[in-house]
Amino acid sequence: MKKNLLKKIIATAMVGIITLAMFAGCSKTQTPDNTQGGGKKTADGKITIAMLPKFKGENYFDAVKIGAQEAADELGITLLYDGPPQDQATNQKQVDILEGWIAQKVDAILVSPNDPNAIAPTLKKAQEAGIKVVTFDADAQKDARDLFVNQITADATGKGLLEAAARELKAKGYGPNKKANIALVSSSGTDANQAAWEAAIDKYLATEEYNFMVIKNKETDVYYPGTDETKVNAECATLISRMGPGEDQIQAAIGLSSMATPALGAQYQSASKKPDANAITLTGLATPNALKTYIKDDEHPMNAGMLWNCMDLGYLAVQVAYQLTKGDITTESTSVNAGRLGTKEIVDRECVLGDALIFDKTNVDNFNY
């Protein structure tokens, strides 16, 4: 009897281990593909640039990839593109992929880190191996990368978002004589991007131009629903139910993540008693595709969204990485000639793509991401 039990336990453990090993095996099968890509590079002497997004499988990074590929084709280089799946967007997964690329000795790495600090040792290791490291979309520790290709400054993001909300609020009768309460839907509360944007929003809310908008209570009017889809939806529903024309209600909601803004649109649409669309407004960061239906709907209080040109971001990132590898620019340079984008300034080892892209129903169909 005892022996049998022991056997059973061992058998169970074995099957468990084999199964897990199987799955581990599955996820690793991607690496050989990349090695082949690397091998090709040495064969024909092409430059290889590897691009690592925060995660794969969201239209945002898909659009970045399209722009990156465009630049790669133009420059005649090899572009490797890989990242963690969306639900496993962790630093560890990114490090695994980076280690593979360091071993293959790619020429340059473009990375959008999930964690600016935890990824730094691996990036430094890449630099020691002679690989140029450029961050895009989100920055890492400054000493762990050569350049940062920033889509937009935090300052411009904060201002763009407030401007989008202010325009709508003014059209609905709010202004210096009639204050409006606003609420923000952020992400998990630890992201570097969102934190910087919130700080910029605070700064602009103190200026005369925007001080008719107020965040009444930071504890409850700035939401941190994290990245679980159901949680984001539920908290946005709560926020929508708090909206309306009253003084103790909220008049404008701004989404700070590509998850939150569409959720605001959807939860308004599904509310049982919709708050008066003439008294409130919804806006925020998201890809145009995600907001299209709400923006085009005239009875929906979401009339504009904000983003930067994702394809241009990918294009610029590859251009910068390429020219850094070739030696056309160095970390000391003050500008870069970025192909079809023209000349872009580099300030303090940071290259900024440009201004916010505010889209509304007149131009939302021009973007397919």
Next chain:
Amino acid sequence: MVQEKRRTASFLTTEFYLTIFLLAVLIFLGIFAKGFYTINNIMSILNAYSYTLIAAIGMNMIIITSNIDVSTGALVSVVCFASAALGKLGLPFPVLLPAAMIMGMILSTINGLFITKTRIPSIVATLATTQLFQGVLPLTTEGSIYDLPATFTWLAFEAKIFGIVPASVLMCLIITVIALFFMRYSRFSKKLYAIGNNQNSARLSGINVEKTIIITYAIAGALFGVSAIIIATAGQRVTTTMGSGLEMTLIASVILGGTSTAGGSGKVLGTVIGALILSIVSPAINYLGISPNWSDAIKGAIIIISVVVGAAQYVKKKRVIKVPAGGIS
């Protein structure tokens, strides 16, 4: 004397304590949380509650058999995404609902087969299938499904009973009533409790344990499918991570409702109240003006207190049983 004690014990159940607690919270919110009882807020809570409860009823059945399913979140994500792909073709809700139920049933049956045929503990088996389900989505697609037609979002945007109550609440009500009767009176449910109490004695008393567990997972899967379609149709965008994190909410609701993770005990009514309490916490603290960071901590505290109270009751019950034993000797 003994009978009297039993009678007092019979209504002092976990469900009873939970109901008292729930009522106290609701009264408290009525006094202190201004605007909490607006139609909009109540309906949005009920909508989130309905998809949580429907899936939690399935999870409750699984846990009663002394098994568990941690792959539910991933399973729901897969069903959401597949439903969205169908919805993009313009298929209406009456087609999407059974399709989602069948998909959920198939995936969950895989879990059931895996557990019974290989005798892997359910937590290990469903951890493995979690990886499997999560792994399938990135293979089939790179990206989310956007701009879904009005036929897809019909349930969330249009279907309101009397123009107010979301149809998902009605679905939840029907399923709950059926489950209450099914788990109380059906012969199948007796088997579940028997298996959960002692698998070997259940087998010896002539119950086909493997078959029963597989059917349980299949029924639960169909319920997960219903939840998935409610979650998926909430907006015009469906990503590959719609259900992530859901399994923990479900397990928490079931445990809060007095179902023991050891299996063999627990009622649907407990889960009904447990899920409602957990669904209220986040909006309630927002309306009370407390930082949302407290939300998870408060949920955790409620579950711990409930488990401790449940354990204390168990000890008490044991003492009650001891009396007749002493009487005989």
